[in-house]
Amino acid sequence: MLRAGVIxxxxxxxxxxxxxxENANLVGVADLDKEAVKKVGERYNTKYYADYKKLLKNVDVVSIAVPTGLHYKVSMDAINAGKHVLIEKPICNHIRDGEKLI
Known part of the structure; x- marks a missing residue:
């Protein structure tokens, strides 16, 4: 089963x-908000990280649910780490960045 994470x-x-x-193998969540990420990690009995790059070491697939202005950087980091990526909409603020991701 794929190991999934959420940034x-x-x-x-x-x-x-x-x-x-509920439907897969959630192995971790990441967010800069340490209180929020701890709360979500504990709710779903999974690891939680303030540094998303640490999460990327442990997943096969990751959902990118950060503010849209950060989608490009975070998604490229995940892609460059060899991960499958699901990006919340809109994909990016700028078409050229979205095209680079695709």
Missing amino acids: GVGSMGQNHARIYH
């Missing part, structure tokens, strides 16, 4: 975490 634990990230927890 960003706002409302959409929490939804991704819930779905992975």
Whole structure:
């Protein structure tokens, strides 16, 4: 089974975490907000990280649910780490960045 993770634990990230927890193998969540990420990690009995790059070492697939302005950088880091990536909409603020990701 694929090991899944979520980067960003706002409302959409929490939804991704819930779905992975119920239907897949959620192995971790990451967010700069240490209180929020701890809460979500404990809710789903999974590891939690303030540094998403540490999460990337342990997953096969990752949902990117950070603010849109960060989608490009975080997604490229995940892609460059060899991970499958699901990006919340909109893919990026700028078409050229979205095209680079695709």
